Amino acid sequence: MQHIKIISATAHNFKVHRDLIVTFGERTEITGDNAQGKSSILELISWTLYGTDVLGSKLDPTPTNYKYDIVKAELLLEVDGNQFLLGRGIEKNKATYYINDVPAKAGDFEEIVKSLFDRDLFLSLFNPTYFFTLHWSKQRELMMRFTTPPAAKEVFAEMSRLTQGQKLKDIALNIQAEKLQELTKKHQRPALKEIHTKNKSDKDAAYKRAQGKVEALEGQLLKLPEAPADIEAVKAEDTELLSQIESLQQKIELADEPKRKRIVLESSLASAQQKVVAAKERYLKVHGEVISEECPTCKRALDPESIEAVKSNKEERKAPLRNEHDQAVAERKEIEAKLAAVELIDVSELIQERNTLEQKRDVTADTIGWFNRRGPLQEDLDKARSEEEESLASRNDSIFILDALKAYEAKEAELQAKKVQGMFSTLTISLFKTLKGGGDPQPNFEIERDNKPYSKLSRSERAHAGIELAAVLSDMGEIIAPLAVDDSESVFRIKQPIGQLILVKAVEDQKLEIK
Structure with a gap:
């Protein structure tokens, strides 16, 4: 199990902090009144690693209320017993990087951070709110990353299930599952998705071109007199x-x-x-x-x-x-x-x-001439109509396959979610949402608590949901990472996690204090 610890962090001209050294323990409490730089200490960690705030957004750490020469932040990490001193700075409006106090190139710095741990996973464990800012498909991918996907045969069967009580041997594959089963003998699903996404785009354009050509040729034929009966x-x-x-x-x-x-x-x-x-x-x-x-x-x-x-x-x-x-x-x-x-x-x-x-x-010569002109035009029109039909058929086939792949992914996620769901105590996973206009439920991924989506939870409920989510992600990913809880004054009964806990709490009329 990978173990990540933050030993210390230092700041020089980082937002409100002219010079600051923070040593972190298994439980670190950061208290103080508003505008004392409490949350900036958490940003000090994310900015040093990724140049962002704790939600993954671009961050400008330069001070606004005093003059400064350079901005610099350092982070001493311990990963599986090995220590790494990483630094990021701004000197003369240019980004600077340090690895163990040695100046480094941006690419080398990013590469070593990437080699230590996954960005999305670390930020989700460090600040669970980050997880909920990700697109639902990314949330689903991250949550399902550590569970073994069900076998394709099982997914095909569940895609085709008509009733809950239907036995597996009695399930006949529906047309989507049957088509995918045939296609996946030659291509894997990611390749199929790429092939048919491109084909759909190409055939969309080809269909529009063919439609325009058919319309133009039909117009030319309409301008000619009707062909004689004999x-x-x-x-x-x-x-x-x-x-x-x-x-x-x-x-x-x-x-x-x-x-x-x-x-x-x-x-x-x-x-x-x-x-x-x-x-x-x-x-x-x-x-x-x-x-x-x-x-x-x-x-x-x-x-x-x-x-x-x-x-x-x-x-x-x-x-x-x-x-x-x-x-x-x-x-x-x-x-x-x-x-x-x-x-x-x-x-x-x-x-x-x-x-x-x-x-x-x-009169007869003109009639023959018009008839002779109609022949090639009619041939071109027939060819254009054939191209139109072929483009539409190929496009619709790709749409069908892409829809089948979406259905497969949704069912696969549903089966995986059942495995994950058992690890939560108060949270549930919702895999579908109903559109306002009605229609079939659409694939989705949303963490709920007491049947309420995360976006509808109170601040305290969100904090508890994030703590529980981080614990499950940590267990699934076999990674112990620091957990930070900002505005912890709104959260009661925070149990010490298996890794470090950083609590940020607002206390009126108190200067910044770190314990």
Whole structure:
């Protein structure tokens, strides 16, 4: 059994204490009027160890009514016969630590304190009020820490019990117990809790994302026209319309050929006409030349032979020009004949018919297009709905498993509490609470005295409850630690515990006194 004793504590500029040395015995009484620093002596112990007050809250021990240089507190402990001198201080606004008068790092100091005893257990034994400030789950864990947990088989059975008198062999596991029994073959309960806590969180997010996606896709589908009752009939109609349009287009294009031919012939005719005019002009130019009877250079009269030669030359030059003109005229007439033979076709009715068919096909093509757009959207929607359902199913499965684990822990605590309950004389353990709004009782842990929760007890009742709790914790944890009772003037008949007892009592008009 571990034995913890406080040999002495010293304070320098710790709250109201400029310099104080306290030696502790098996029973130490601290008395004095208010504001004499009685409770500060208890805080001196908790602050040296943990930097907190006796309730585990952060504590500032610096004096407020006088000047100081440094703050320092020391605690001489004896743990199982071995002494440890631990010190904590504040110098120039920086925390300092000492182990056996040697300066130490914060981590080394905390490590040695941690190695001596458990923080929650020590503070609960030293000042039982600390225990009642812990969350109910921490209280339960601390109280049940030293009791052997019941076998899983027993817990599963008790989870499934229908009546008090039901024999163990007749109990059929309920769905929660059956599920946990199967899952714990592969994973331990803490791992299951971690796995499904994470999965619940992940699937919560995935479910919300899937819901948003489903909503968006449904909105897109609603904007599209309704799908036709028989899409194949629409496709067949569209194919037939396209075939008719292409047939008409071919006829229209064939009808355009005479137009194109006429345009070419008209262009050729214009060119031929220009050639006729040009040939005529060249012929008339030669034809209109005047025959002169004198030499243009020397102005001497020409003889008859020369005049005849000039006339002959003119006729020779006219002949090819006349032929050129005749050929141009012949070419023009040939083109005019071809142009006259071209017969134009009226395609206005064909074009009107084609346009009507194209308007009809616009409807079928749009219907097919919308239908083709609906297909991928519907596939995406089906996939999103499947993801939504899968996420919800997985999330709900994890919630079920987490609820089953809570039920297991509650039943396990209930079975353990039965073992602990026998160690109390006036206190009882309540494991459930009823919510104001009604519904099933919720798992809880609360120490009661005379069927009243700790929070409803008087100061004296709380003190007695704390003393009894400390005695049971000490016995269960096999640890003897100092017990401090503040405001002990309100508590009567305090029995000396197995370890040290520190009583703090207010006495009017008395200076601080330590016995």
